[in-house]
Amino acid sequence: MGLQDYITLVFTDYTLRTITLGTALLGAICGMLGSFAVLRKQSLLGDAISHAALPGIALAFLIHGAKNSFYFLIGALVSGLLGTFWIKGITKRTHLKSDTALGLVLSLFFGFGMLLLTYIQKQENANQAGLDKYLFGQAATLMESDVWILAGVTGISLLILLFFWKEFKILLFDPEYTKTLGFNTRVIDILITTFMVLAIVLGLQTVGVVLMSAMLLAPAAAARQWTNHLWKMIVIAAVFGALSGIIGTGISATQNNLSTGPVIVLVAAVFVLFSFIFAPSRGLLFRQIRFMKNRNNLKLHKTLSVMYEIAKTHKNFKHPHKIKILNNFQGFSRKSLKKMETYQWIELNGQMWNLTDKGYHKAVNLYNQQNIQQDD
Known part of the structure; x- marks a missing residue:
């Protein structure tokens, strides 16, 4: 039938x-x-x-x-x-x-x-x-x-x-x-x-x-x-x-x-x-997607924090730096830089990078949140 x-x-x-x-x-x-x-x-x-x-x-x-x-x-x-x-x-x-x-x-x-x-x-x-x-x-x-x-x-x-x-x-x-x-x-x-x-x-x-x-x-x-x-x-x-x-x-x-x-x-x-x-809320597939997304965001935040530590050594935080100085940081990758550029956190110019206003304020917020957590 x-x-x-x-x-x-x-x-x-x-x-x-x-x-x-x-x-x-x-x-x-x-x-x-x-x-x-x-x-x-x-x-x-x-x-x-x-x-x-x-x-x-x-x-x-x-x-x-x-x-x-x-x-x-x-x-x-x-x-x-x-x-x-x-x-x-x-x-x-x-x-x-x-x-x-x-x-x-x-x-x-x-x-x-x-x-x-x-x-x-x-x-x-x-x-x-x-x-x-x-x-x-x-x-x-x-x-x-x-x-x-x-x-x-x-x-x-x-x-x-x-x-x-x-x-x-x-x-x-x-x-x-x-x-x-x-x-x-x-x-x-x-x-x-x-x-x-x-x-x-x-x-x-x-x-x-x-x-x-x-x-x-x-x-x-x-x-x-x-x-x-x-x-x-x-x-x-x-x-x-x-x-x-x-x-x-x-x-x-x-x-x-x-x-x-x-x-x-x-x-x-x-x-x-x-x-x-x-x-969507409890399924294994979407849970894994959320885990990967959170891991990638954490990777981007760590990279931005390192950039902030480098940039704040100069009076002008927009001072350009060579990309190769990030090679010693384990979370760094070319893909993460491109992602950060799409978020308008950084500007890329050949082998150089510099923080944007948006990236600087984002990094400051992350830095303050880390200090609050350490105080707690």
Whole structure:
């Protein structure tokens, strides 16, 4: 299937349209809520929640006796919330750190979930087939009702985010100050955590337990490289997440034997890699460019300082000097002289140079700044 065929089918084929909308909404809500996990330094919490949801899915099947997305959602939500509050309880009431609590809960819940799945698979019940898809996800099983649930959760999350924006923002950056203002930080924290768990649970069917953490964190990590403003980060993360879902679904649909969930995660990883390299403020490329620019400026300033030391030995600072007297200075180069001439700091005349008014005043400012720093 070509790209044009895929675009046409998105608008005409029910199944492909449903999957594309579902993955786009999932990516958007994961990017939006994942921003809070990244900024609160709770990146591993998503991994723990997704693994903790597995026994809830298995227990929901055992209780209900059939595959039902709604019951699976409730079971995963209860199990995920239970695992999350266990983590917070262990961290608060013991001397264990959060990473230890995350590892314990993740291993315990995932091990229990795998035990239940093994038990279910040994039962003589034809309805149990396909439960293992929640480990790695299967976007093809998305239905229109799932898309409506995703849309509803995304809308409710956005409304609550706007309604409690001030509280979320203060709690995110200064929890202690939030308490002094009289806000109930526990309620706000539970609210954020609940929606994060809900977003993860909704994504299990598409991306799976194993990869859900990456879906939650990758768009937010990519967005963090582009801005220092919270609301901009949330918007960019939501866009990156939605694009990851759409592009990943498109690649999976146009190529044979490619699972949608892993492709979506790989596309999100590409956004992260691109952001790490090309983001203007934090990207490695622009950071290296700024480093080289600062190094070149330092080289020019050192050369100008040496010229100033030479020029101030004469009553007229514009007195010409031979270029070869700079050869003993390590920072000197013909290229730096040409650059200084373009800045109108010096004038070149054959093998001679002299400071200009602009260059002299620049050198005096640098000299005074160096003296101030030495006094400090």
